[in-house]
Amino acid sequence: MRKSKLLGYDELQALLSVDSPERLQQEVGRQAARIGFEKFLYGMRSVQGNEAKDFVFSSYPDTWRKHYDSQLYANIDPTVLHCFGSATPIIWNPDIYTSRSQKALAEEASSHGIKFGSSFPIRDRNGDLGLFSLALSTGNASARKHVGETLGAGQLLACFAHEALVNIRLQRLASQPKNESPLTQRELECLKWAAEGKTAWETAQILNLSEHTVIYHIRTAAERLEVRGSRKAVIKAISLGLIRG
Helix, strand or coil, X not given: CCCCCCCCHHHHXXXXXXXXXXXXXXXXXXXXXXXXXXEEEEEEEEEECCEEEEEEEEXXXXXXXXXXXXXXXXXXXXXXXXXXXXXXXXXXXXXXXXXXXXXXXXXXXXXXXXXXXXXXXXXXXXXXXXXXXXXXXXXXXXXXXXXXXXXXXXXXXXXXXXXXXXXXXXXXXXXXXXXXXXXXXHHHHHHHHHHCCCCHHHHHHHHCCXXXXXXXXXXXXXXXXXCCCHHHHHHHHHHCCCCCC
């Protein structure tokens, strides 16, 4: 375990200027090491329509990540279950692993250098759920004390790491040429009228479409913009300059 240093606000703020996921992974790893952690993991589940998409970047060993995914361990991992159902951090105390399969998971993780740590829930403004974890390769008394003392710093790093990734995704959408809008013309038209307060039925009358078709276009627009719901789709389309507010 490395000696812990304080996280500086300017350094955290600098994460928001990072322009690629690859560089962000490096910078978050550097900040995690600064507060005394060997490894970190950021995971986000984005629900688009009826489909859930997972995004993960971490400094965990690739062999462990592949094994974890192949065994569907996210379905039983107590840190994941906690973070998807709570707003508070969780420390990886032995008593969180209650079932036989969870205890086996903990033992396997430990064999890959992921022994003890903490996880922080992430609640995205678009309604997506995720977590940020900081890990150590030892679970001795010193490690347990360190994890307890760095919960505040970990929570700050989780917030800035997530916001930085959101910024990268928005920048990439906004940088697309106008003739390469992520939305179709019909989706833009439906969002435009929704932004003016029209219901799906009223928009259908204006565009000479069925109400079902309007609802479909708004739903697919929301999926392309990686948000849930017509209101959030309108807000994001306006923020990206795709329609006028």
